[in-house]
Every structure is written in structure tokens, then in C-alpha cells.
Amino acid sequence: MMEATVAITKSQNKKTKPDPETLQFGKTFTDHMFTMEYTHEKGWIQPEIKPYAPVEIDPAAMVFHYSQSVFEGLKAYKDASGDVVLFRPEENFKRLNRSNKRLSIPPINEQLALDYLKQLLELEKDWIPTAEGTSLYIRPFVIATEPSLQVAPAHHYKFFIILSPVGSYYPEGIHPVSIMVEDHFTRAARGGTGTAKTGGNYSAGYNAQAKASSEGHAQVLWLDGVEKKYVEEVGSMNVFFKIDGEVITPELNDSILQGVTRKSVIELLHHWEIPVTERKITMQEVFDAHKAGKLEEAFGSGTAAVISPIGELTWNEETMIVNGRDTGEVTKALYQTLTRIQTGKQEDPFGWITKVSS
Amino acid sequence: MMEATVAITKSQNKKTKPDPETLQFGKTFTDHMFTMEYTHEKGWIQPEIKPYAPVEIDPAAMVFHYSQSVFEGLKAYKDASGDVVLFRPEENFKRLNRSNKRLSIPPINEQLALDYLKQLLELEKDWIPTAEGTSLYIRPFVIATEPSLQVAPAHHYKFFIILSPVGSYYPEGIHPVSIMVEDHFTRAARGGTGTAKTGGNYSAGYNAQAKASSEGHAQVLWLDGVEKKYVEEVGSMNVFFKIDGEVITPELNDSILQGVTRKSVIELLHHWEIPVTERKITMQEVFDAHKAGKLEEAFGSGTAAVISPIGELTWNEETMIVNGRDTGEVTKALYQTLTRIQTGKQEDPFGWITKVSS
Known part of the structure; x- marks a missing residue:
């Protein structure tokens, strides 16, 4: 498969990885994130992997006003031989596009998105915890960024993938x-x-x-x-x-x-x-x-x-x-x-x- | 009434005001905006009027993922003697709090919010267009800013008031x-x-x-x-x-x-x-x-x-x-x-x- 070209900027200040024993769900994020922009004229452009950091966004960005946004959630694990594995990721990107359709957001290329995710994981694989029940939670999401108060689909969007090491959902074992x-x-x-x-x-x-x-x-x-x-x-x-x-x-x-x-x-x-x-x-x-x-x-x-x-x-x-x-x-x-x-x-x-x- | 204390930073680069003839709805914003922060520990703090500009926000901010946000819309006009007037603004702030309640967002002080709005309008009154059918549209809104992927109400919020001069809804006269x-x-x-x-x-x-x-x-x-x-x-x-x-x-x-x-x-x-x-x-x-x-x-x-x-x-x-x-x-x-x-x-x-x- 053709590998998607992504501009990669590596973080100069690596964070300390959290103690797998005290990990909470969705509170800690890794060193890098993936972003991509959409403009009405050019489609999805500028795929980038860069240091995880706050983004600049206009207060009139439509996501703040009319909640035009979609997201996904999946997990990466390390198998017994230390390889990074994903569980049915193609299903998540398919569903992301179904969600996009319902919210009038332009579709993404599912194969490319999965390839971007793989490149991000390749860079962040040391963040995948290996203790029983832990994993690296993956959050792809799209938000409407156009500054406009018109009640209508936006012309500009931003797609992100952020990663969060998560602890066991059942630290004391599965219980009803x-x-x-x-x-x-x-x-x-x-x-x-x-x-x-x-x-x-x-x-x-x-x-x-x-x-x-x-x-x-x-x-x-x-x-x-x-x-x-x-x-x-x-x-x-x-x-x-x-x-x-x-x-x-x-x-x-x-x-x-x-x-x-x-x-x-x-x-x-x-x-x-x-x-x-x-x-x-x-x-x-x-x-x-x-x-x-x-x-x-x-x-x-x-x-x-x-x-x-x-x-x-x-x-x-x-x-x-x-x-x-x-x-x-x-x-x-x-x-x-x-x-x-x-x-x-x-x-x-x-x-x-x-x-x-x- | 006690006037609420707001830190005011004036813009050094005033924008050119748009031609009232070609104004669209919600596309142009004035020189300043009002912002205020909420933390679980301190409540609503840091009321500020400052230059309208993009804000820095974490990609994990809960508003992007779970759409915990509310907004209002009202208009300011200039009356015949040039005074700035608002139409039933207390109703909008009352409703904002009803919306807050439904979305599990902490309430704001309605009187203070109206006072903040008045101070912002005082500064921006030259932006109020006066041609038939035009007005200054006011958009107060609250977004959940806490960086967390937990499906639960946030502990941090940001309240904004932004202003947008808007044209006549009926440039060719009211029509069905x-x-x-x-x-x-x-x-x-x-x-x-x-x-x-x-x-x-x-x-x-x-x-x-x-x-x-x-x-x-x-x-x-x-x-x-x-x-x-x-x-x-x-x-x-x-x-x-x-x-x-x-x-x-x-x-x-x-x-x-x-x-x-x-x-x-x-x-x-x-x-x-x-x-x-x-x-x-x-x-x-x-x-x-x-x-x-x-x-x-x-x-x-x-x-x-x-x-x-x-x-x-x-x-x-x-x-x-x-x-x-x-x-x-x-x-x-x-x-x-x-x-x-x-x-x-x-x-x-x-x-x-x-x-x-x-």
C-alpha cells in the first residue's frame, strides 16, 4: 500500500511517561498528535505529525456554536512479541465517515487516515502501556473551524488524532x-x-x-x-x-x-x-x-x-x-x-x- | 447598581469597519471580546475585555468531543439620539442559565454578565451600524475547556461575548x-x-x-x-x-x-x-x-x-x-x-x- 506522506516535526521536550498503576482514562496525552486541515477549495490538506500542544482557534469557530463535530475511539496494544496491534481500525474510520455524513462534514479517505494513524503510533509506541488491562486509547476527531455564526455546514474543518495511555477499566478485576x-x-x-x-x-x-x-x-x-x-x-x-x-x-x-x-x-x-x-x-x-x-x-x-x-x-x-x-x-x-x-x-x-x- | 470590575486591554490595531451595504450575518467581528474563566475551585474568575483574537485551546478540550456548550443571541441598536439600546437582554441571560442547567454547566451571575456586556458595548459602540435593518449582533457563549476524554461534565469552562455587525435580514424588504x-x-x-x-x-x-x-x-x-x-x-x-x-x-x-x-x-x-x-x-x-x-x-x-x-x-x-x-x-x-x-x-x-x- 502506498504510504501517505506526512510532514513530521518531532517534539524537543519529551514528557515523562505516567505510572501505569495510577493512569486515569483520557487525562494524559502523548508527545505528538496528527492534524490535517480541510478547505472547501482544496479538500483535506496538510497532513502533519507534530508536538501535542494547544491549537489557536477563532472564538467564532463553528464547532463552539453549533457543535459540528464527530469523533472515534479505538485502542492500540502491544502483543507478546512487542508488536503494536490495532483492533478492527477500519471499522472506526468507516463509522467516522458515517458520522461525518450525518453531520454534513466532508468524508475523509479511510485508508489514508489509517496510514496516518500507523505513522503516529510508530512514533509513539513507547507510550503504549503493557500492564494487564492497559492500552493506548486513540481519539480521532473532526471539528468545524470556520469563523462564522451562520447556522450552516462549515467550509473549513480540522481533523486530529490524539493518543492517551489508559489504565485498566477494572483495576480490581471485572465486576458487575x-x-x-x-x-x-x-x-x-x-x-x-x-x-x-x-x-x-x-x-x-x-x-x-x-x-x-x-x-x-x-x-x-x-x-x-x-x-x-x-x-x-x-x-x-x-x-x-x-x-x-x-x-x-x-x-x-x-x-x-x-x-x-x-x-x-x-x-x-x-x-x-x-x-x-x-x-x-x-x-x-x-x-x-x-x-x-x-x-x-x-x-x-x-x-x-x-x-x-x-x-x-x-x-x-x-x-x-x-x-x-x-x-x-x-x-x-x-x-x-x-x-x-x-x-x-x-x-x-x-x-x-x-x-x-x- | 454595582459595576463589575473588568480588566480592559485595548486593541492597538483597529480594524476597518465593513460597508453596511454588504454586511453578511456573523462573518465580521469587532475589535474586542469579553472572556471569563471558570474553575471548579474558584468559580467564574478573570473577567476581561481584550482584543478579539484566536484563543489557545487544548485539542482534548471537552467541547470538541462531547459538545458541552451553550450560547445566546441578541442585538444592540442605536436609537434616534445615538444611545445604545438592548432588547430584553435579561431574558437572554436567564435563558443562558436555563441552557447551562440542561448541559450541566455552572450558572453565571446574570446581572454581572449584563454589566460586562454593557462595558463591552460602551467600548465598541462605533461598530453599531445604523442603516435600516442593521444591528450589532451579540453572541454570548460558554464552552467546556478542560482537557479530558471522560464522558462527564467539565471542571473548566470559558465564557465569551463576541460582537458582529449584521446587515438587514431583508435587504429588499420583508418577503414571505x-x-x-x-x-x-x-x-x-x-x-x-x-x-x-x-x-x-x-x-x-x-x-x-x-x-x-x-x-x-x-x-x-x-x-x-x-x-x-x-x-x-x-x-x-x-x-x-x-x-x-x-x-x-x-x-x-x-x-x-x-x-x-x-x-x-x-x-x-x-x-x-x-x-x-x-x-x-x-x-x-x-x-x-x-x-x-x-x-x-x-x-x-x-x-x-x-x-x-x-x-x-x-x-x-x-x-x-x-x-x-x-x-x-x-x-x-x-x-x-x-x-x-x-x-x-x-x-x-x-x-x-x-x-x-x-
């Missing part, structure tokens, strides 16, 4: 969390932006999250915006229920994010010949299954946690305990298999792993 | 526009952020606006996100219909913006003893009224256009011509009265005008 079903606030609506990875979907959920936290729950379960009846997502994860031997996850619609981990979970379950169905599922059905003793497992899936078991679900003052608050067998197998494939500790029969030249 | 009813995309949902002035509501509408424009319409009419049945807004304006002598506007809910112009229209109609009702109204009712010859007038209301008459409404392949595509009598009276009060050309019996010391 308590979830509250949100029946007032909506994350995303039919015809809205829910299937796009755009900022507005995330800050819209802060109020509900605060309410859930204040009542002792880890996350919110989002219902559909129309009837407040169908299960959509959990926090910023997709969600799965194992009911009477069958794994069920909400079918994709325009208010559910097409998770890369979600897709991998479904493929893995097929591979294991465990029944898995994508369909609409109401909260009432989950409740009835629990009452009948058939709600066997429940979990969220996403890049940050990979798999997050649900131990408790509160809905309308009723609390359902799932699997005695223990991580279920299928949940555990999914977490172990996915994380082992991601870190190269287990063979990848699916072609999910992309090696960055070592 | 063509509107397309949007039946797929949703602007805002029940339980969503529609009643807040936050960016995500605006970029979410770009796709629908592009579709409407490509079919020759000026704006989109938004239906409710639940049943796609009830009228909500027009473009980024509130909407009114005059049916059989009565003016009807959708009642406020959590997906409709509480427009300052909307409120003023309702108060003015009450003052004139023209029947005005805030209630749910379906698109079918508007259609039936038109068929029965009772849809007399239709218009949007907002800060940018003040009043925007609707000449044509397209819904499900059917086109309704409103008042023979002429501006209706009530629509015209509202436009004239509001703009004359705003510019001090007509007595203000409502206490809507705030004078900035002359």
Missing part, C-alpha cells in the same frame, strides 16, 4: 455494576443523531447520569425517545441480555450507535454457536424475564470497558438482581476472549487484528 | 419564504436538549436544511420527535399561524426553544387584543385550516429575522399558499412594531428596552 433505567431524559431520537458519534449525544446525557450517580448507580439505561419503552443503550455502550439461553441486543436504528465491540460480540457468539438475536426489546420484556427467572446475564459493550457486566437494573422503583450480582459465564467468556484477541494473547481467527509495522 | 415540512429528521426530542440553546440542536438540522434547500425551500418546519405530528419550530425560529382570526403558536415543552421574540409577539398580540393561544397544533390542523380557507397568516419569530413571513408550506407533496404569498397584516404589524421599538423609533410601553449608558 448497577444500572438505572432513565424514563425522562432522552439520549437520541428517531431522525436524530444517535447513530453518529457526535458530541451532542454525549453532553445531552450528563443530567441523567448525575441523577443515576446520586442514587448510587454506575450508569443509565436509555430507552427509545418515542415510546420510552424499548431498550437502546447503557451509558455510552451497547447492551445485551441473555434470556433463557438466547442473547438479545437491540437491533440497529438511527438512534443506536453501531458499536465495533457490539459487532464483534455478535460475531463471537455466532462462532460459538450461542443463539444471538438483534431485535427490538422492551424494558417490560426484560422485567418479565427476570420475574420468570429467565434473565440469566446482562452486559454493556464498548471500546473503553470492552464488556461491562450488569449486576443490578433499577426500573420504576423495582430492582432486578442479575445472576446474583456475579459476572455471567457468557459475559466472562466474551470479555476474556475479546481482550485476549486484542492483546495478541489468543489466536485471531477473524482477521480483526491489524499490525502496525514493528 | 417557502418552507418544507420535515418528516424524517428530528431536531429535538422529548427529554432531549431542544429547549436549550446548545450546538447539538443546530448541526443536527443541517441534513434536513440541505434537503429543503435542494428542493427550493428556504427553511424546514420541524415536527415533534415522538409522533411526527405536532408543529414545533421553523428552521431556528418559533412559529405562529393565524387561523380564522386567532393566532396560534405551539405551547412550550422540552423540545421547543423559549424564544424572546416569541414571548414579545405573544405580549404584543395581548396588548392589541388579538386572540393568541399557546397550544399543541398538528400539521393536519394547519392543512385542514388552509383547505377551508382559514389559514390567514403564518410566520416565524427569532432574533436574527425578528419576524419571517411564510408564503408557502409544503407537506407530503402538497403545497399550501399562505395569503397569496403576501405578508399578512398582523405579521407586518408585528414586524414593524417590534423593529421600531427595538431601534427606539417607537415608544416602548413594555419596559423592553435597556439603555447602555450613552
